[in-house]
Amino acid sequence: MPDTPRRGTPQDRALRGLLADCRRLVSVRGDSGDPRLAQAIVQQIDTLADDTRRRFFEHLARDFGPDPQQVLACAQAFAEAPEQPERLIQLTQAAEPPRQELFRRLNRAPGGTAAIVRLRRSLLERLPRHPQLQAVEHDLHHLLSSWFNPGFLQLRKVDWNSPAQLLEQIIHHEAVHAIDGWDDLRRRLQPDRRCFAFFHPQLPDEPLIFVEVALVPEMAAAIAPLIDKKSQPLPAESFSVAVFYSISNCQPGLRGVSLGNFLIKRVAELLKQELPQLKTFCTLSPIPGFTDWLQRQPGGADRSAAELLRMAAHFLVYESVKPHGDPVARFHLDNGARLERLNPHANLSAKGLKQSAGLMVNYLYDLARIETCHDRFVQGRVVHSRAVAALL
Template structure:
C-alpha cells in the first residue's frame, strides 16, 4: 500500500458517519452554488457564536453546526502539516498531499469547508518573525545591509500555506485538484472572510503557474479530438452552441478558433476565442452564426472579427491571460493572412439592461427637453417616466430606424460603455476586458443580437471594440487616466 492510499484510507475512517439518506458532496461550482441557494450555511465566519478553527482545535466536543469534530479537525490539521514537513522530500510531500486529496473527494461540502478554513487560518507566517524582520529591514535601509535585510523580510512574510499549495501541485492531477478546489470555494468568499487568505494565496500561485510564458496557443478545428470539441461546447459562454452543425460551422475552414493550454492540463482550454473573416466590421451576430451562409475566403478578407471569448476555469478567476491570447492570435492571423488589416470584436453588453433599469430616471434627466418630448409622444405617455420607458423595452426589436426610443437606447448604450466607471474601471465586464487590452469603443449596433438572451441582457445591442494595433498603448494610458477611449461616432451619442 503506498503512502497516499494509506493517508486517504486512514483519514476516511475519521469522517463522521453520513446521516441516512444524505447525499455525497458535489465537487463542482454549480453544486456548491446550488447548496447555497438551498440554504446550506456559507457564512460561518459571519454568524455570531460560531467558533474559530483555533477554538475548535482546543475543544473537546463538536457543536451541532460543525462538520468535523475537534478530534477529526486536529487529525486533519496534522495530515496537512505532514505535507509540508521540512524533513520529507517534495515527492513524499506530494504523495501525502494526494492522500488528503483522496479524502477530500469523498468528504461532504461542509467537511471540505473545514479543510479550507484550516488551510487559510492555520498556515500563516510567524507574526513575531515578520515583526523582527521588518524592524531589521527598516533599520538597514540606506546601509550596505539593506539588500540582505530585504531578503530576510521577504522570506519571513512567506506563509507555510504557499508551500502547502506547492506540495499539492506535485502529484499528477494536483493542479487540477487545486483549480477545482478554488472554484468550489469562490461562492463562499463574500460570506466568510476567513477564507480570503487562502483565496489570495491561490490566486498568486496560479498567476505564477499559469503565466502566459508557460501556455501553448493551439488551434481548435473540426479535426481536433471529439473530447476537446465537447469541451468547447460545454464552456462556450457568449453564444450557446445549439448543435453539432453549429460547432462545425464555427470550426470550418473559413473560421478560426484558438485556445491557451497549460502543460499540466493538456486537454483543457483555459480560454478560447472564435474568429470570423469578413470584408467589414460586423454589425450583427446572426450572419456569423448562420450555418447555411456561404463560406468566406479568409485569404481575401480584410477584417478579423473576434465574436466569442470564453474563460473555461472559474478557479482561475483573477488570472489574466486574455490580453496575451488576443495578441498571439493577431500575430498568428497576420502571418497566415497578410491582407488582414482590421481586428475588431462583436461583443455583448451583458450588464446594460440591468444598469438601464436602475438608472432610467437619471438618464431621462440627462436627455434634452426636446428629445424627451419626442420620446413621450412616441410612447403615448402623458408624462415621461422611467416606468413608461422600461415598459416599452419589451418591443425594442420592432422599433423603426427613426424611433425616438431606439435613438435614446443607443444614447444610453454609449453612456454605459463610454462614461460609466467603477473604481477607475469601465462598469461593463466585457468592456473592462477589451479596453484594458488597449481597444476602443468603436460602434454600437442595433438589434445585433435578437436572441432571447440578447434582448434580456442588452435590448439586443452589441458593440464593436476595435484593436488599432498602433494605438493600443495610447488607449491604455488614456484609460489609466480615467477616460474611456471611444470613436467619434460613439462620442456623438453622449447626452
C-alpha cells in the same frame, strides 16, 4: 473561529488526518517534500464532504498563516536597517504564509495543478458567505497567476479534426453564444471561421479559455449572420476583417487570472501571419451590464432607439473606467482596444434583449496602438472613435 476537528464522525477523523499530513508535508526540509504524501493529500482533499471542506479552508486561514510576532520582529529589524538586504529577505520570508509552500508542494504531485484549480473553484464558491477565507484566496490567486503565466501556455487551433473530447468541451463551455449541437459547431469551424484555445502543460487535454473568430469582408454589425449554422462559408479572397465574437473561460478555478487579453493578441498576430490581407481586428461584443445600469437612471429603460444609443455611449465611455463598470467593456478597453462603434438591433435573442436592449459594440484592436489605448484606460480615459463621440 474555525472549530477544532471533532473525534466522532468519519469526516472529523478525515479532516484531522488531512491537517496532520499537511503539517508534515510543509515541515519536511528541502524543496521537494514527499511526492507520495503530496499525492495522498490531493486525493484526500478531493473526497472531503462539503462542510468538512469549508472547515479545511478555515484551518488553512488560521493555522497556516504567518506568525504575527515573527513578522513584527522582522519588520522592525528591517525598518532599523533597510540598507541591509538580508533584513528584507528575512521579512519577506516571515510574511509568506506557510500555506503557500503547502500549495507549491501539492502542485508537484501528479495531478496537483488540476487539484489546486479545483480547490480554488470550491473556495470561490464559498467566499461570499465566508469572507474570512479571503487570505487563502489571495494566496491561491497569487500562485495560479504565476503558474498560468502566458509564457507557459500553449496556443492551439481547434478544428473539426480535433479530438471529440475537446470539441465536446467547446460546446459545453461556450458562454456567450450557445452552440446548438454538432452541426452548429461544424459551421463555426469552417474555413471562414477560427477557434483558438490556450492549454497548460499540466492540463494538456483541458482548454483554459478559447476565442471564436469570424473572417468577413467588413466589420460585423449583428451577431446572427456570424452564428447562422445554415450560412455558406465565404471565399478566402473576401477576408478583410477578423471579428472576435466570443471568448469563453473553461476553468472557474482560474477566475481573475489574466488569460483572455493575451489570447486575443496572440491570435491576432497569428492570423496576420496566416492571412496578410486582414486589415482590421475587432470584436462584436455584448454589453451585459447596460440594461441594469439603464434601469437605475432617471426615466429607466423606456427610451427611443436613438436615446438608447446615446445612453449606451455614455455608459461605455464614462462608466467603464469605474471598478463596477461593464465587465466586457473593461476587459477589452484594459486590453488596449478602442471603443469603435455601437450597433442597434445587433442581438435580438432573449439574452441580448434582456442584457443590453439588443445593442452590441465593436471594439477595435489596432495592433500598433494597443499599449497607448491601455495606458489611457488605466489613467481613466476611454479611447473612442468619432462615431462614438458624436453620440455623447
